[in-house]
Amino acid sequence: MPDETLPTLRFAINAGNAVLASLTPDGQPAGITVELAKNIARHLHCRPRFITYPAAGKVVEDAGRDIWDIAFLAIDPKREDLLRFTSPYITIKGTLMVREQSDWQSVSEMDRPGVVINVGKNAAYDLWLSRELHHATLNRLSSSQAAIDAFLAGEGEMVAGIRQPLEAAAHATPGFRVLPDDFTEIQQAVCVAKADDRYFDAITELLARLREDNTLSDIITRHLRQ
Structure with a gap:
C-alpha cells in the first residue's frame, strides 16, 4: 500500500501509445511508462498518481496548467516551446x-x-x-x-x-x-512543463542511474515481450 503521508506526484500517461502504456481490464494504467513513473516517484519520495490520456496532443495542451507534473512523450521541436525533455529513454x-x-x-x-x-x-x-x-x-x-x-x-x-x-x-x-x-524513428523522453521544471534535474539523474545499472533496459525488454 502507498504511504499516504508522502506528497503526491502526478504523472500524465498517454494510453494512446500502446507500446508504452495501456489500461488493464479494470481501468488501471500499466506498461513501460507506468513502471518508470513508479521509479521516479520512489526516487523523489512521493506517491504516484496517474492521469490517463487517450492521445498525446491533450497531454501537451495541459502542460503548465497544474494538471500533471511529469509526462512521457515523444521529443518533437513543435512541443519544445511548452515542454522540457530529458534525453530519450527508448526509440520506437x-x-x-x-x-x-x-x-x-x-x-x-x-x-x-x-x-x-x-x-x-x-x-x-x-x-x-x-x-x-x-x-x-x-x-x-x-x-x-x-x-x-x-x-x-x-x-x-x-x-x-x-x-x-x-x-x-x-x-x-x-x-x-x-x-x-x-x-x-521516434525518440521518447520524460518531460516536464517549462513553466514548472523543479523535478527535471532529479529525473535526469535517475535516468542516468537506471541506464547504468540496466534497470531501464530490463523494464523495456520485459514489457515489450508481453
Missing part, C-alpha cells in the same frame, strides 16, 4: 499498415497525390508527416487507435503509426500487412 519506429492486396511495398512510396493516410491527431508521427509530406493527405483521427480502427473499417489508403500496434492489428485482422521499412 513509425511505419505504415496497408491492405494485403495493395501494391505498396515501401514507406518511400506514400507521398503521392490522392493518397490518404490515417493518423492519430498530434501524435509524434503526425507531426513528422505534417512536416515531411508534400502530396499525400493526412486524415487525422482522435487517437492512434482510432486511426487504425478507421482504416480497418475501410477509411484511407493506409494508416501510419508505431510498428508494434500496427503489426498486432494486422496479425489479428486478415487482409492487412505492415510495410517492412520505417519512415521515422
Whole structure:
C-alpha cells in the first residue's frame, strides 16, 4: 500500500501509445511508462498518481496548467516551446499498415497525390508527416487507435503509426500487412512543463542511474515481450 503521508506526484500517461502504456481490464494504467513513473516517484519520495490520456496532443495542451507534473512523450521541436525533455529513454519506429492486396511495398512510396493516410491527431508521427509530406493527405483521427480502427473499417489508403500496434492489428485482422521499412524513428523522453521544471534535474539523474545499472533496459525488454 502507498504511504499516504508522502506528497503526491502526478504523472500524465498517454494510453494512446500502446507500446508504452495501456489500461488493464479494470481501468488501471500499466506498461513501460507506468513502471518508470513508479521509479521516479520512489526516487523523489512521493506517491504516484496517474492521469490517463487517450492521445498525446491533450497531454501537451495541459502542460503548465497544474494538471500533471511529469509526462512521457515523444521529443518533437513543435512541443519544445511548452515542454522540457530529458534525453530519450527508448526509440520506437513509425511505419505504415496497408491492405494485403495493395501494391505498396515501401514507406518511400506514400507521398503521392490522392493518397490518404490515417493518423492519430498530434501524435509524434503526425507531426513528422505534417512536416515531411508534400502530396499525400493526412486524415487525422482522435487517437492512434482510432486511426487504425478507421482504416480497418475501410477509411484511407493506409494508416501510419508505431510498428508494434500496427503489426498486432494486422496479425489479428486478415487482409492487412505492415510495410517492412520505417519512415521515422521516434525518440521518447520524460518531460516536464517549462513553466514548472523543479523535478527535471532529479529525473535526469535517475535516468542516468537506471541506464547504468540496466534497470531501464530490463523494464523495456520485459514489457515489450508481453
